[in-house]
Amino acid sequence: MNDQAQSLRNLVQSQNETQTRTTKVITVTSGKGGVGKSNFTLNFALTLQTKGYKVLVFDADIGLANIDVLMGISPKFNLYHLLKREKTIWEIIHKGYHDLEFIAGGSGFTDLLRLTEQELDYFAEQVGQLNGHVDFIIFDTGAGLSKETLKFILAAQETIVVTTPEPTSITDAYAIIKMVHNMDYKVPFRLVINRVTDDKEGQYTADKISLVARKFLQIEIPTLGYVPDDSFVSKAVKRQIPFTIAFPNSNASRSIKELADHFIKGQNITEVETQVSGVKGFLSKMIKLLK
Template sequence: MSDQAQSLRNLLQGLPERDKQTKVITVTSGKGGVGKSNFTLNFALALQTKGYQVLIFDADIGMANIDVLMGVSSKYNLYHLLKREKSIHEIIHTGPYGLQFIAGGSGFNDLLSLSQEEIDYFASQVELLNGTVDYIIFDTGAGLSKETLKFIVAAQETIVVTTPEPTSITDAYAIIKMVHSMEYEVDYRLIINRVTDWKEGQHTSDKIRLVAKKFMDLDIPTLGYVLDDPNVSKSVKRQIPFSIAYPGSSASKNIQEIADRFLLGEKGARRVNPDSSQSGGMKGFLNKMKSWIT
């Protein structure tokens, strides 16, 4: 299973002639209502403002709302790509600070019934994104659906968002445990959202980390905490990301700190040069998706 997981993590690699290597990150949660999409958006904006090019792929089936949170209209989405009405570059929209995103719409439902020819086409289109941005962030649906599993396993890193609520903690641990039971190796990071103070954030992360270490022998670092901030809900109503609407708010400052910590970890991480001769790549990833579904 570890070889399969490593192969999936290289899904956007294979174009060595380009200087930039795109890293794929999945953001997920055990349950809905924990602020996952809001975190994804503002985290991506923080990276964008620090000079990195980011593209959000809204993979939350049936609940795609990244465009709504930004107040940006998305005329085209994944559906138009799968129907070959538009190319991948034509369905990319631009939000604040030049942040790019692809709206999910109804398109991800169609991913479940693609023919081999359609898979090949989709793979060739998505592969065109490799090297065009620094990070592609998949914002998945809450819980471990078949679709979410694909992105968790495929990503080079998966950020799990939870809150201090007991049900949220339990569900976050459950999603990690379920993926681990399938013998996939996933590089996790924790985000504790809506904490009253740093002590609560640390206490929450310690609960998950200690249990994960004891029962699965997994070391799961905590990427950071986001304080419970009334400005977040205000920004949602205004359809403006809170890091833009209220840059001096506690939540905005927390996001900036998280982005700095993430980038510091990136600089210290050992870079692995992808082997362009490796077969499979994106096509292998999508074929595996189809085989899992059937």
């Protein structure tokens, strides 16, 4: 009897949390491939999860979706099965380390561009159910500015641009910011400089992009943080275990934790603002962009 009462209390508490939780939609992108974007996304999401936030990662990297590979998981279903109405949104959600929820994209995001209005409505209805289910939905997009990636950047509440100190990476990262800005969309960008030799190099790289954006675009691009070039990261990738779990005391892991703390401190959006621009706002923008 006591067990039943406790189960009922847990159910009511879970429902209350879903009703009161606000959801923020974030896009993670990069100007070019090979900068460690997906690895950052996964470990960033896991770190937020360990800090008490509920996170869902949407793998939107068309053709190169690898969030599941980084965790050594083979998901049975992905977005494609949702769009074909073979599965519901809840049936394509899988769980990884620390119960991190993720949705595999596969070829599904390419199909998004060819949906009929009726199919778009179904997609919106299904994804809309995630509103309040998690604190953050993080879309890991493809590298570069494809049509699909652009839509996620424009629809999300915030975009994190991952780059490295390499000149080509810096140039391509700025190109994304410039192109979106020139479309007259006010997208809040934040920088993550990956694979730095030290904080000085990270600061120098971030300043390069920020100064140019300020001079030619008249916008501020704040820096979220730097992640060092760490041999433990590649070791973790080979083991198919996120580096923050395989090597929690590594330099890269410590940097991700500091970066996550910085990110959390910047979350001061009110509940009303989030309801307007959260999942519902994301879907509204996305559908307009897809039509």
